[in-house]
Amino acid sequence: MADDWMLRQLPPAMLDDDFFVRFLSIFQTQANTLLAHAENLRHLADPGVAPPEMARWLGTWIGMDGVDAALPERLQRDLVRNAAQSLPWRGTRRGLVSLLEVLSGGPVEVRDGGGVFPEGGAGDDPGWVALRVATTGMLEEADFAARVAEELPAHVRAELWVGDRQVPLAGAVPRDERATATAPIGEGA
Structure with a gap:
């Protein structure tokens, strides 16, 4: 023109x-x-x-x-x-796997306590997730953990493993504390 x-x-x-x-x-x-x-x-x-x-x-x-x-x-x-x-x-197993694959650049293992259950069929402890990646990809470990923590539902206790090391997730309650974390208010005090 x-x-x-x-x-x-x-x-x-x-x-x-x-x-x-x-x-x-x-x-x-x-x-x-x-x-x-x-x-x-x-x-x-x-x-x-x-x-x-x-x-x-x-x-x-x-x-x-x-x-x-x-x-x-x-x-x-x-x-x-x-x-x-x-x-x-977002906030589901599929969403977590997708995000972790992008962040880590590799395969992801996700184990969790369950999903949608009929009334009375949820089992003892469905509110947990364990995430495992080989590496944090291009992110520093703390940045990786912060990004993962943002994606977790608020009520879910979580563990993040990078290789064979557990990495702390800010604000997430670790699975090994589930006995006290799931006790109703007033019990165990």
């Missing part, structure tokens, strides 16, 4: 006024910029190809308020994409 396409749409008599032509050229320049980027608009909502700042901002649309800009760009994009795809599964 020619750089003067906007000016060429005017009646010839208007083009005789030098001030008007220069003034309209300001808008012509802005319009050219918009048109040059119009083909990329559909890609702005794709965290795989959007600029990194845009990919992080897309994360805020789905509740990811803090995708760290210091993380490797690929991980930032993977986190936003994974969060969008697994949003319906």
Whole structure:
């Protein structure tokens, strides 16, 4: 497209006024910029190809308020994409596995106390989960644990294992404390 396409749409008599032509050229320049980027608009909502700042901002649309800009760009994009795809599964076994696979970059083992039960059929202790990964991927161990803790349902006691070491999860009650954690108020005091 020619750089003067906007000016060429005017009646010839208007083009005789030098001030008007220069003034309209300001808008012509802005319009050219918009048109040059119009083909990329559909890609702005794709965290795989959007600029990194845009990919992080897309994360805020789905509740990811803090995708760290210091993380490797690929991980930032993977986190936003994974969060969008697994949003319906957040807080479930499937959601945890999906998140941990992205964060760790490897296989994940999840054991839990159960799921949906008929009345009276939940067993003694369904509210726990044990998560095991080989590595924390590109994240520091504390950052990895914090991200995992954010995804756990509030009532679930949890353990996180990296290799053969248990890593503390901020705010999570470890499974080995389940006897005191599940005792009704007033019992055991």
